[in-house]
Amino acid sequence: MRPLPLWLKSGRVQTGLVIIFILGICAIFAPYLAPNDPNEQNLLAILTPPAWADGGDLMFPLGTDSLGRCVLSRLIFGARVALTVAFTASVGAMIIGATLAHIAGYFGGWIDWLIGRVVEIWLSFPPVILSLILMVGLGTGLRNVVVAIILVDWTRFCRVLRSEVIVLRRRDYVSAAQLVGFSHWRTITREILPGTLPLLITLMSLEMGVAVIVEAILSFVGMSVGSETPAWGQMIADARQNIYEAPFNLIAPILAIFFAVFGFNILGDGLRRTLDTRLTQTERT
Amino acid sequence: MANPSPSGPILSAQNLCVESLGGKERFPVLTDLNFTLEPGKILGLVGESGAGKSMIGRTISQFLPHGFAVTKGTLKFDGEDLVGMGADRRRDLLGRDIAFIPQEPLSGLNPVLSVGQQMKEHLLRIGLQPGESWKLRALKEFEAVHLPHGAALLDKYPHQLSGGMCQRILIAMAFASRPRLLIADEPTTALDVTIQARIIKLIGEMQRRDGTAVIFITHDLRLASQISDEIMVLYAGRPAERGPAKQLFSDPAHPYTRCLQLANPNISGPRRGLFILPERMPGLRVLKELKGCRFASRCPNVMEACTQTEPPLADIGPNHIAACIRTEKTPDIVPPPLAPGREIASANIHFNGERLTKAYTTAWSPFASRSSFKAVNSVDFTLGEGEFVGIVGESGSGKSSLARLVVGLDTPTDGKITLAGRDVTANRNADKAFRRDYIQMVFQDPQSALNPRRRIGSIVTQANEATGLLNSHRERMVRAAELLKEIGLPPDAAMRFPSQLSGGQKQRVNIARALCTLPKILVADEIVSGLDVSVQAQLLDLLLKLRDEHGFSMLFISHDLSVVRYLCDRVMVMYRGEVVESGRTEAVFSKPQHDYTRSLLAAVPPDDVNSEWSPVLAEAGYQVE
Numbered sequence: 001m002r003p004l005p006l007w008l009k010s011g012r013v014q015t016g017l018v019i020i021f022i023l024g025i026c027a028i029f030a031p032y033l034a035p036n037d038p039n040e041q042n043l044l045a046i047l048t049p050p051a052w053a054d055g056g057d058l059m060f061p062l063g064t065d066s067l068g069r070c071v072l073s074r075l076i077f078g079a080r081v082a083l084t085v086a087f088t089a090s091v092g093a094m095i096i097g098a099t100l101a102h103i104a105g106y107f108g109g110w111i112d113w114l115i116g117r118v119v120e121i122w123l124s125f126p127p128v129i130l131s132l133i134l135m136v137g138l139g140t141g142l143r144n145v146v147v148a149i150i151l152v153d154w155t156r157f158c159r160v161l162r163s164e165v166i167v168l169r170r171r172d173y174v175s176a177a178q179l180v181g182f183s184h185w186r187t188i189t190r191e192i193l194p195g196t197l198p199l200l201i202t203l204m205s206l207e208m209g210v211a212v213i214v215e216a217i218l219s220f221v222g223m224s225v226g227s228e229t230p231a232w233g234q235m236i237a238d239a240r241q242n243i244y245e246a247p248f249n250l251i252a253p254i255l256a257i258f259f260a261v262f263g264f265n266i267l268g269d270g271l272r273r274t275l276d277t278r279l280t281q282t283e284r285t
Numbered sequence: 286m287a288n289p290s291p292s293g294p295i296l297s298a299q300n301l302c303v304e305s306l307g308g309k310e311r312f313p314v315l316t317d318l319n320f321t322l323e324p325g326k327i328l329g330l331v332g333e334s335g336a337g338k339s340m341i342g343r344t345i346s347q348f349l350p351h352g353f354a355v356t357k358g359t360l361k362f363d364g365e366d367l368v369g370m371g372a373d374r375r376r377d378l379l380g381r382d383i384a385f386i387p388q389e390p391l392s393g394l395n396p397v398l399s400v401g402q403q404m405k406e407h408l409l410r411i412g413l414q415p416g417e418s419w420k421l422r423a424l425k426e427f428e429a430v431h432l433p434h435g436a437a438l439l440d441k442y443p444h445q446l447s448g449g450m451c452q453r454i455l456i457a458m459a460f461a462s463r464p465r466l467l468i469a470d471e472p473t474t475a476l477d478v479t480i481q482a483r484i485i486k487l488i489g490e491m492q493r494r495d496g497t498a499v500i501f502i503t504h505d506l507r508l509a510s511q512i513s514d515e516i517m518v519l520y521a522g523r524p525a526e527r528g529p530a531k532q533l534f535s536d537p538a539h540p541y542t543r544c545l546q547l548a549n550p551n552i553s554g555p556r557r558g559l560f561i562l563p564e565r566m567p568g569l570r571v572l573k574e575l576k577g578c579r580f581a582s583r584c585p586n587v588m589e590a591c592t593q594t595e596p597p598l599a600d601i602g603p604n605h606i607a608a609c610i611r612t613e614k615t616p617d618i619v620p621p622p623l624a625p626g627r628e629i630a631s632a633n634i635h636f637n638g639e640r641l642t643k644a645y646t647t648a649w650s651p652f653a654s655r656s657s658f659k660a661v662n663s664v665d666f667t668l669g670e671g672e673f674v675g676i677v678g679e680s681g682s683g684k685s686s687l688a689r690l691v692v693g694l695d696t697p698t699d700g701k702i703t704l705a706g707r708d709v710t711a712n713r714n715a716d717k718a719f720r721r722d723y724i725q726m727v728f729q730d731p732q733s734a735l736n737p738r739r740r741i742g743s744i745v746t747q748a749n750e751a752t753g754l755l756n757s758h759r760e761r762m763v764r765a766a767e768l769l770k771e772i773g774l775p776p777d778a779a780m781r782f783p784s785q786l787s788g789g790q791k792q793r794v795n796i797a798r799a800l801c802t803l804p805k806i807l808v809a810d811e812i813v814s815g816l817d818v819s820v821q822a823q824l825l826d827l828l829l830k831l832r833d834e835h836g837f838s839m840l841f842i843s844h845d846l847s848v849v850r851y852l853c854d855r856v857m858v859m860y861r862g863e864v865v866e867s868g869r870t871e872a873v874f875s876k877p878q879h880d881y882t883r884s885l886l887a888a889v890p891p892d893d894v895n896s897e898w899s900p901v902l903a904e905a906g907y908q909v910e
Contacts, residue, residue: 113650172734175694176798181721181751190750194738 007274016205016267023260027079034073035061038230042068047246065235065249066242074230075256081224081231082260085145085215090207092150097157098200102188104158105165115158122155128217135223145224149211156210157203161196168195198275202268209264216257232257293364294321295466295498296345300358303337303344303522305569312569314353315340316523317598324465325496327489329513329530331506331545333817334788335566337522338502342468344368345500346379363465381411384459386488388471390451394443400454401439411462426457429494430487449480453487460491467492470502474815477679478844482888482900485512504817506545510534511890511898515604518542521566521579524598528605531894538607540584540615547620548822550851551892552874558621559851561826562819565787578608586614635705635805635838636668636691636724642699643686660686662862663700668806672838675853675870677846677885683862684842685729688810691840692726693717705805721748724806725799729814731791735783742779745769745797768797771834772827789820793827800831807839813848825852846889850874858882 007013026033036059046068051061062071104115131148138144168174169192177191218224219233227234232253239249301318304311315337322328330338343349344360345367360367362378379385387393395403404423413422420439427435430453443451452472459467469488473481489512492499503509509516513530518541526539537543547560562583567575577592578584584591590610598606609615643661647653661683668674676684689695690702696712703709704723709716725748728734735744742765749761765779772793783791792812799807809828813821825848828839843849849856850870857867858881866879877883888900 171736172728172730173736176726176728176734177747177751178694179692179721179726180748180798180802181718182747183751186751191736194736 007271010270010274012266012270013274014270016263016265016270019259019263020267023079023083023263026076027083030076030080034070034076035059036070036073038069038073038077039228040069044068047242047249049246050248062252063246063248065238065246067238071235071249071252074235075232075252077230078232078235078253078256079260081142081219081229082212082215082257084142085149086208086211086260086264089146089149089153089211089215090204092146093153093207094157094200094204096150097154098161098196100154101158101161102165102192102196105162106169106184106188106192108166108169112162116162119155119158123159127152128214131214131218132221132223135218140223140226142225142229145215145218148218149214152214153207153210156207157200160203161199164196164199165192168192198271202272202275205264205268205271209261209268212257212260212264294361295324295363296320296322296500297361298358299361301344301355301360302357303340303349303353304356305350305353306356310573311356312573314522314569315344318358318524319598320517320524320527322466322498322500324498325492326514327492327499327501327512329509329516330500330502330519331504331509331516332519333504333545333566333819335521336519338504338519339470340522342385342470342500342502345383345466345468346385347375380407381462382464383466383468384462384464386452386455386459386467386469386472389475390448390455391443391475393455394451396443398442399439400441400443400446404439404454404458407458408461422461426461427454429460429491430454430457432457447480448476449484452476452480452484456484456487456491460495460497463495464497467497467499468502469499471504472501473508474504478846479679479884479888479900481508482890482898486900488512505549505890506534506542506818507549507890507892510894518545521572523579524606524608525580526605526607526609527598528602528607532602532605534894536616538601538605538612538615539580539609540586540618541580542607543615543618544583544585545818547618548818550825550847552847552850552886552889553892556623556851558623559822559825560618560620561822565789578610585618586611633670634667635670636840637703638664638666638691638700639703640665640700641687641690641697641702643683643690643695644698645686659862661690661697664859664862664864666857666864666867668838668840670805670838671832671836672855673832673853674838674840675849675856676840676842676859677844677849677856678859679844679885681861682859684859685810686862687859688726688808688840688842691806692724692808693720694726721751722802723804724808725802725804727792727795727799727807727809727812729811731783731788731795734795735791737783739782740779741765741769741774741781741783741786741794744783744794745779746801747798748801764801768801771800771831772797773823788816789823792816792820792824796824796827796831800835800837803835803837805837807837808842809839810842811844814844821848828852846874846885858885 042064045057045060045064046066048060048064049056050063051058056063060070060072062075064070100115104112131152134148134151135144138147174187174191177187182190215224215231216233219231220237222237224233225231235253236250239246243250298318298320301315302313303315305314320328330341332338344355347367355368362383401423405419408419408422413419423439424435427438432438432450432453472488473484476484485508488499501509501513510530515528516530516533517527518525518539520541525541526533526537533542537546544560544562548562550559551557564583567579567582572579577594578596581587581591596608596610598608601607601612641661641664642659644657644659646655646657664687666674676687678684690697693712697710701708701710704720707719709720742762745768746761746765749764762779766776769776769778774790774793778786783794786794795812813824816824841849841853853870855868856870856873857864858879860881866873866877866882873882874886877886890898
């Protein structure tokens with residue numbers, strides 16, 4: 001058996017992967033795992049406490065909300081929206097950001113200047129406001145949430161990666177590749193991209209955590225998916241009115257968001273520690 | 286503060302052993318170290334990298350790497366035990382009674398503090414005379430190391446100063462406390478040859494002023510013999526030979542000392558061949574199992590008895606000891622005969638550059654006007670078939686900029702480049718394709734020149750990837766095996782990554798990549814600087830051998846004049862972007878015409894220890910910007 005690669009040996013990476021794996025299972029097998037239909041309203045059993053509390057019902061392990069919907073089922077189904085947004089938005093933001101970063105860093109000159117200024121202007125908008133404005137313009141729906149997050153967050157990738165590209169661009173092996181006749185495209189993909197890949201992966205996993213939060217914010221203000229699709233932010237918004245009668249309705253989705261973001265962040269941190277070539281061996285251990 | 290005791294050595298080591306205790310196994314790092322250093326004397330420590338030179342400095346400061354410890358013997362500073370002493374007492378001594386000059390002047394100073402702040406901190410720590418202000422004291426110390434404009438210097442940050450100036454500031458700091466012992470770890474390796482001479486003279490001057498004992502660590506035997514009273518040659522953590530500097534250099538007893546000396550090209554007298562020390566110094570793991578002499582595997586005088594027991598350090602003369610059982614055979618080691626000089630009869634001109642000029646401008650911005658600076662100014666030169674042309678000059682003289690113009694990484698702002706009769710000045714795509722098959726470059730720093738994520742086999746055949754020839758993996762591996770054989774690497778190296786090779790091996794790979802498409806011209810930018818003399822000799826020899834096989838010509842950039850003298854047929858001396866002198870190497874080196882060439886040549890330590898080393902100590906170029 002081949003030994004595990006270094007990055008898989010890190011406890012942080014393992015923790016992160018386990019959390020994301022659990023969430024992924026929940027999202028994929030939601031219809032089989034959820035005890036109830038998440039949208040089914042049971043007006044005879046509204047604001048039921050969790051099963052272990054007085055008056056709890058085993059049918060609703062985490063209780064019900066003000067419309068009598070099963071909290072656990074909604075949590076499990078909510079993972080679908082959260083993870084879809086996390087993966088697609090971070091991949092999209094990564095593609096736009098990384099492409100522009102490689103172009104800017106590799107070619108330099110006026111292209112670099114132009115991209116740099118666009119990023120700066122973009123970054124000077126408050127990101128949440130910008131995504132709200134975008135959602136108002138685009139209308140609600142899962143696809144539009146993803147588009148909004150991509151349009152807000154590509155700058156993060158562009159900024160960080162550009163400086164890494166510039167460092168690699170000055171390496172002699174890039175000059176050597178040009179001398180043996182590599183085209184620009186080939187030089188970037190074969191010589192530079194392998195060097196920026198660790199940073200790219202790390203940034204992506206951090207971006208997934210950010211995307212989960214932004215989606216929660218948007219669904220909290222009702223600007224995300226429609227009310228027929230359960231989402232964690234929506235659950236927080238719904239539970240707000242009954243915060244004293246049924247605190248668990250609020251705590252459950254908050255814990256779910258915390259759990260997901262923690263998983264992505266600790267994975268990103270672990271990847272950064274193990275993949276970043278700039279860290280020395282001693283820092284790693 | 287200095288209170289040198291009138292008698293007794295400043296530093297003495299007895300049977301000192303340092304071992305690495307990391308993991309389950311113990312490896313000896315330094316073995317049987319015995320020496321005494323009298324006040325006011327200079328001890329030169331010489332050896333290849335990995336010989337344990339720097340480890341001695343770190344043992345004195347007890348700043349050993351994690352897992353390393355002194356396991357045997359004593360190390361005494363003026364009678365006090367350095368190994369067993371408390372941390373407080375040691376901290377008190379270090380920087381005050383024991384001073385250090387580091388290898389990299391820029392990393393020796395804190396980049397975010399001004400020179401004045403760092404000087405103040407240091408002076409306050411070592412203590413001032415009553416009523417003395419730190420500023421006046423700092424200026425006094427700057428004056429002692431011949432730093433002009435001391436007051437202006439205090440407000441500067443390290444990055445605003447040249448490497449030579451930073452090193453002077455560090456020397457001023459080191460000597461400010463009138464230390465009794467100074468440890469200089471390769472203080473000039475990162476500096477230009479002319480600055481090296483000035484720094485060495487300065488250390489000598491300061492050392493005589495204060496009667497400081499100095500440990501001078503260097504890889505350059507010639508340099509050590511010029512400034513030291515005594516030299517200790519280290520091999521794989523054990524002294525190979527120790528003796529008075531002049532005697533050791535002119536009449537080495539240990540074969541290793543002799544080989545080191547012969548591996549370095551001479552700067553005066555008739556050119557001689559280089560002695561090629563095979564392979565490398567044994568690693569820690571091998572050393573542990575080794576029974577006989579450590580040097581046996583590379584020694585030209587090896588015999589059966591050498592591999593049986595470790596030879597003791599035996600007296601062979603007054604104050605002269607060597608760890609060899611047949612020192613009488615050492616003078617028999619002679620360099621191989623020089624390859625017969627080639628006649629460059631062919632008038633076949635491969636490369637012709639006329640009035641080449643390159644001006645660099647600041648980065649593009651619509652809000653600032655761009656300023657420009659001429660790195661290369663109107664340089665004319667030609668490269669004939671099979672000809673090796675050397676370019677020498679200090680850093681900043683435009684050597685590397687010229688190399689980039691020649692290979693086509695940059696386009697000249699003015700002038701004309703003709704390659705085999707074809708004008709390629711404009712560097713259009715068609716020109717680039719033509720150039721690529723004709724001219725290739727070997728880069729300076731193997732660390733940066735090899736993509737750490739590619740395997741060696743893929744790196745050396747990179748050129749095939751772009752041309753589309755030999756595209757299949759198998760064909761490429763066949764070609765890689767051929768190339769690796771030519772440059773003297775085992776075939777299994779093809780599957781390794783650059784990080785698994787030594788510095789010398791990486792540089793071979795670097796050469797192989799340039800040779801892949803068999804270009805007619807190679808441009809080599811400082812390819813042997815930073816390598817050990819034994820590795821340097823191997824590489825120079827390899828280049829000559831490859832020329833015999835493939836007949837390429839080469840533009841060889843170096844700051845090391847003796848290497849250029851050994852290798853090149855013609856030489857050009859560059860100064861501030863211009864060629865100030867050029868001609869046949871012999872002629873330029875024996876009868877230099879330009880003042881700058883003369884000062885460059887005078888800065889090289891002479892081959893003969895008895896001849897006076899008198900570098901021109903003009904202070905030109907030391908201006909605070």
